[in-house]
Amino acid sequence: MSHNVGDELPAFVIESVSPDAMKKWAVFLADPNPIHLDVEVVKAKGLGDKVINQGPANVAYMMNMLMAAFPGCRIETMDSRFLDNVYGGDKVVASGKITAIEDNKISCEFTLDVDGRGTVNAGTATVII
Structure with missing residues (x-):
């Protein structure tokens, strides 16, 4: 499969x-x-009215996106920043684009977005294909 910067x-x-x-x-x-x-603890802490998803689960969604985009790859590096919470019932979409290609390494930017609320996590990764 062919990959290009900007894909x-x-x-x-x-x-x-x-x-x-x-x-x-x-x-x-x-x-x-x-x-x-x-959910009652979430409400008592003033964090909303739904349980909050674990951060590592949110990162796993983005890792799954990368692994599906590049079957058989190995994630060499991954950096992300948590910007907001993901709540029970949220629809989330992990997406990204290729920012650089060097030999068998592909660099990407990615986001995790919640339907109706925007980006809740963003970062970069390098995969080896």
Whole structure:
């Protein structure tokens, strides 16, 4: 497959972030923070009215987008910045574009966007194909 600087990467879409999946991530990550599990705690902290997705799960969405765009690749570097929360029920879209190609390394910019709210995470990555 041919890649060119400026190419858009296929979007990776989660139609609705699952609060049930957050419970599984909490176990997997050993992260019992109640903002991921109990909407009443989220409300009491003034953080909204839905449970908040774990940051590593949000990063995984972007990693899945990269891995789907470049099957068999290895992510060499990845940097991202958390800009806002992802809540249970949110539709999220990870997308990106190629910014540089050098030999078997492809550099990309990417974002994770929440439908109706905009970018909640943004960053860069280099993949080896």
